[in-house]
Amino acid sequence: xxxxxxxxxxxxxxxxxxxxxxxxxxxxxxxxxxxxxxxxxxxxxxxxxxxxxxxxxxxxxxxxxxxxxxxxxxxxxxxxxxxxxxxxxxxxxxxxxxxxxxxxxxxxxxxxxxxxxxxxxxxxxxxxxxxxxxxxxxxxxxxxx
Numbered sequence: 001x002x003x004x005x006x007x008x009x010x011x012x013x014x015x016x017x018x019x020x021x022x023x024x025x026x027x028x029x030x031x032x033x034x035x036x037x038x039x040x041x042x043x044x045x046x047x048x049x050x051x052x053x054x055x056x057x058x059x060x061x062x063x064x065x066x067x068x069x070x071x072x073x074x075x076x077x078x079x080x081x082x083x084x085x086x087x088x089x090x091x092x093x094x095x096x097x098x099x100x101x102x103x104x105x106x107x108x109x110x111x112x113x114x115x116x117x118x119x120x121x122x123x124x125x126x127x128x129x130x131x132x133x134x135x136x137x138x139x140x141x142x143x144x145x
Contacts, residue, residue, distance in 0.1 A: 018062040021069065028054045030076030031118070037088050038119040046132055053122045060121050072114060091115070 023031075035048030061069055079087050094115070097108030126133040134140070 021058055021061045021073075023054065023057060024077075026080040027073055027076045030079035031057065033079050033082070033084060033087055034076070034091075034115060035119050035123070036084065037091050038116055039123055045136060048119065048123055051123060051133075056122050056125060056127050057118075059125070059127075060118065068114065072118065075115070 031053055032049055035053060039048040041047040061072070064072070082090075094108050094111050098105055098112045100108065124133060126139075
């Protein structure tokens, strides 16, 4: 048997804080537009634009793989210059493609997870001041013994 270096050597390296992602105005505009498509305004819940997502994006994006992060940032920049109806159509196309079986649908499923995941994670993290969203959906992570 040869020397197999597939195992991580202990002790593990010290934790390193990820490099902070810098969002341009175009990225933030793209997030805002995507948020309006993925989480349309509802009378019972705050609109995506009301939660101040730009303050919380780094909590997720900083920890993404570099390739994924750069792809998301390119898409957000594109969304910033697209009309809302084109973004809505694009998301509809992604949803349709995600239903295709096998390898043909795989890129669409990955795109759907990436784009919707970005919006859902920021929205349902409910890091707003009074945690409006969690109280409206009856979510409470409190452990009672």
